Amino acid sequence: MSNDNVKTPEHEQPELTAEEISEQRQIRREKLQELREMGRDPFVQETYNVTAHSKDIKDNYDALEDQEVAIAGRIMSKRIMGKAAFFDVQDKQGRIQCYVKRDDIGTEEYKVFKTYDIGDLVGLKGIVFKTKTDEISIHVHELTLQAKSLQVLPDKWSGLVDTDLRYRQRYVDLIVNSDVRDTFLKRAKVVSTIRRVLEDDYGFLEVETPVLQTIAGGANARPFNTHHNALDFDLHLRISLELPLKRLIVGGLDRVYELGKVSVTRVWIRITALNSLRWNATWHMEIRKI
Numbered sequence: 001m002s003n004d005n006v007k008t009p010e011h012e013q014p015e016l017t018a019e020e021i022s023e024q025r026q027i028r029r030e031k032l033q034e035l036r037e038m039g040r041d042p043f044v045q046e047t048y049n050v051t052a053h054s055k056d057i058k059d060n061y062d063a064l065e066d067q068e069v070a071i072a073g074r075i076m077s078k079r080i081m082g083k084a085a086f087f088d089v090q091d092k093q094g095r096i097q098c099y100v101k102r103d104d105i106g107t108e109e110y111k112v113f114k115t116y117d118i119g120d121l122v123g124l125k126g127i128v129f130k131t132k133t134d135e136i137s138i139h140v141h142e143l144t145l146q147a148k149s150l151q152v153l154p155d156k157w158s159g160l161v162d163t164d165l166r167y168r169q170r171y172v173d174l175i176v177n178s179d180v181r182d183t184f185l186k187r188a189k190v191v192s193t194i195r196r197v198l199e200d201d202y203g204f205l206e207v208e209t210p211v212l213q214t215i216a217g218g219a220n221a222r223p224f225n226t227h228h229n230a231l232d233f234d235l236h237l238r239i240s241l242e243l244p245l246k247r248l249i250v251g252g253l254d255r256v257y258e259l260g261k262v263s264v265t266r267v268w269i270r271i272t273a274l275n276s277l278r279w280n281a282t283w284h285m286e287i288r289k290i
Helices: 018-037 054-059 107-113 163-168 170-176 178-201 242-250
Strands: 068-081 084-091 094-101 121-130 136-147 225-228 233-237 255-263 275-283
Touching: 054 068, 054 084, 054 094, 054 136, 068 136, 094 107, 094 121, 107 136, 163 170, 170 178, 178 255, 242 255
Parallel strands: 094 136
Antiparallel strands: 068 084, 068 121, 084 094, 121 136, 225 233, 255 275
């Protein structure tokens, strides 16, 4: 099986204009309608049994070589070369190259595959192998469209570079920028570690305190104000967590902490945006005279 897929570099292609993107969206909707008319509605698929993920396959290639695996993910690139094609699938662990031949999946199925777009979600089964360039890949013998992407993803070379758009459309940012996805995973591990250390090593109790408060706290910071229509009184989004935690100490809970959202208008920092995650731990130390 050859990987001689020489082609014009994609980064030399101009970015799509707004009009072209709108046209692409219409074309994708027409493809979806054609699939439904063929009885291949991708949105009726509810589950797909996965036996491996991209990184696991690459890390355990010696054990999985020539073995059948089933993976699912999003098509991120596609290179069609007549009766065969290479395409990259991205799952929760990363990307892996897949190789498909018309003779392996059938003429009709291959014809449908050629209509798939970047961003479509697929499930596939195949044999793990290495190409002539030593790239670990999957030789596909069964391919199923799990969901049709109706939106056009940003150019894979420039990515999603508009900062405002990245924060408004986090889901797109996560799809096209792997470093952002890694940051989310690392953040989750950091928060989990903080919880484990506070609770297991220091005996803290995690609590939740009210987000809406009747009295604005937080020193000189200006609070966000809102109104409770049913009860007809004003409320403030919390700025500080200390006072509610100290009240719990007064009630007899010696060590308490909270990982909670706070809202601050004092400084607008883009990286934290409107809601920042702030953790607060408060404890009571009993001093005895000997």
